[in-house]
Structures are given as C-alpha cells and as structure tokens.
Amino acid sequence: MDRDTKALVDEGPLSTIRTRHLFTIQLDVRPVVTVGSTPNGFRRVGFVTGGEIVGERIRGKVLNEANDWQVKRPDGSLTLDVRLVIETDRGMLVTMTYRGVRHGPADVIDRLKRGEIVDPASYYFRIAPTFEAADADLAWLNGILAIGTGHRFPQGPIYNVFEVL
Template identity: 30%
Template structure:
C-alpha cells in the first residue's frame, strides 16, 4: 500500500545569520537561529516562535544534513514542538548560482525533511500520533516548507 500525503500547512521560517563553527569531524558545521515566521494551512495556522535553530552539517560532497528544532504557536494558543531532520543537496552549478544570491526555484534542488510534531494541547493531539514529511527550500533568510501528514 502506498501512503497518502495529506497537506497540513506551509511554514515560512525566518532565519538569522548563521553561526559558523567551521570544519569538524563530520563536516562543516553551522547553527542557524530561527527568529519567527508564519504557519498557514488547512489544519494548522499560527506563527513560528522566536526559539530554536537548525544545526547543519555540510558534508564534503555538498550534502547538507539538516537538524532543526523549534516551536509553533497556533491561532488558538496551542504550542507545538517541531523536530525536523533531513537533507538538502544541489548540483555544483546550482550551488554556485545560490551562493551568488540568485533565487533558485525549489525544483532545481532537493530539500526534504522528516518531521515530528508534539503538543499537550487536546485540540492538536492528532499530531502526537502521526508522522510528517516536508518539502521546500530557502529564499534569502527565509525557508519555506510544505508539511504533509503521511497517511
């Protein structure tokens, strides 16, 4: 059986300047603080709180391992923790265009994350019993992610 993907929301995540850690044992490390953003969709609406960060490791082959933890506050006051782990990679010529500041269409590279959501709010208890997948990309200091529940 092939699982269905059900749209949940779109996250527009505002980032601040990365804290570069440099080359470490596993790759080049950076911490990118999350300063806020919006959440809009058929099942969750609200804002991204000014907490959390994406702890990235960029491997020698250019693959970025993504490991983000942050929180959503819904319009009705629920706080939902977001745990997002995945990867981003692009062809060298696309990476050069991105480094030059060009706005790269999301279809020109791969960025996917596995997402876990958790809350104690009764209205959103369903997120505690589901798995989610996100697809999207980065535009300047903003990441856009479409979140889907895996059915």
Template identity: 35%
Template structure:
C-alpha cells in the same frame, strides 16, 4: 499493502537569521542558522506563527546539506507545537555553495525534503504525537518555506 497517501497539514514560512559558522569538521562544514520568526498557514483557515528562538544545525558538503532544526509554532488559538525537523538538501556543488552564501537558486535545481516530528500538549493537537509527517521545502535567502503533509 497500500501506498500511503498524503494530506496537507500546513505550510511554514520560517524567517532565519545570519548563520553562525562553526568551521569544518572531519564530517563536513558545520553551521547553525537561528530561527527568528515566521508564519503558519493551513487548510480551513488555520493560522499561526513560528516563535523566535529555534535553530537549524547543518552539516554542509559540496553536494548536500544535512539539516536538523528545532523550533516551536503557535496556532492563532494559542496552541503550541514542538517541531523537530530533519532533512536533506542536495544539488550541484555550485548551487549548494550559492545557497550557503545566501544567494537565490532556482528551487527546481535543488532537492529539499524533510521529516518533521511534531509534539504538542494541547488536547486538539495531541494526535500529532502518533503520526508521521513529510515535507517539501524551499530555501530563500532569509526564509525557508516548509509544506508539511500527514502520511495517511
């Protein structure tokens, strides 16, 4: 067996709205963060946008957050891709609480990785249905940056 390699696919800059607080359930504090827009940039001049209307459903605990986001991206050529992105964000309880309040936290103190599942009916993007993707992410007060890689 060999160690899989990664190839950059694109970076998403996802603009988010105000979180909707759903309260604390037995398994953690739940909230929903609306996706309100954003951009897509990739190698070779690939550009596009994140369509408004998606959401990130989160379960927050003192040391980590489980994330389950669904949204749509559209390339500049009009092709659309469905994104179902599950991830984990972890750090100290203080840093995680600051992020939940919308404060800036040094990205080097927070582990934030995800596994996007992509799908598309566009012929040029049909190949994404049969691939695995991983991503590195950074949380900002009103935006999440997600750098997506194809696992080769």
C-alpha cells in the same frame, strides 16, 4: 514471497504512500554561524527568528530563537537538525523537530548561497518533521509522521508539509 504477499506489496495498500497537505511554513532566519570542520563534518548553526504556519487544521507563528544545526558533508550535501516551537492562533504551543537534507548541482547551490532565486525543481530539499502537543485538540499531531519539500529564499526557507496517511 508468495503470490498474495507480492500482490499486497506490488499493487495493494503497501505499494504507494498517500499524503495530505498539513501546512505551509515559512521561516525567517539570521545568517548562519560557522563553527568549522568537526569530526562530523563542516558544522554551521542557523538561528530562526520567527515565521508563519498556515494550514487548514493548524495555523500560527514560529516563536523566536529556534536553531538549525547543519552539517555540510564531504559530498556537498547539507543535513539539517531543527527544533522550533509553534504558537497556534489559539495560543497553544506545539514543538516541531525535523531532520532534512539539501543537495543539488554545485552551480545551483552556489546561486542559493548568493541569495539568488532558483527553480525549486533544480535541487533536492526535503524534511521529515515530528510534533509534540499537550493540547487535547492538537493531540492528533503526536501520532503522525510528516514529510516536507522545501525551497530556500534569502530570508529563509519555506516548506510544504504533508501528513503521511
């Protein structure tokens, strides 16, 4: 790698990722349904019954009956594949799809399963959402990537979602 390229990668605009808070989303969920061991891992399906989204540029509610297709992998981590619909406070619909992963020390994950509140810094819970919006005022969502950090409460997860700039 030449000196100019190395400087660009090591010290320039490619050396960091900037983000901006997009919204906080809280999901209400029913208990997961266990499908069982499949060729892809131990399959569970979660059902989202609602929720709330609060941000400077977008706010609204999560519509009922979204799904979270989870796989518990042999290493104990949980992968998420979620599809939901947001209705903004102006009545516009936005789809949000995200994949994620949650893992941590076995004792922390066991406490989460029992519904105990744990320190969110004690385990890893991250998502990568994408969006689809038909409304012209929300079309900017179609062209962004986002990342989020989550925490699991007994009634459902909460995520802080950030636009990657």
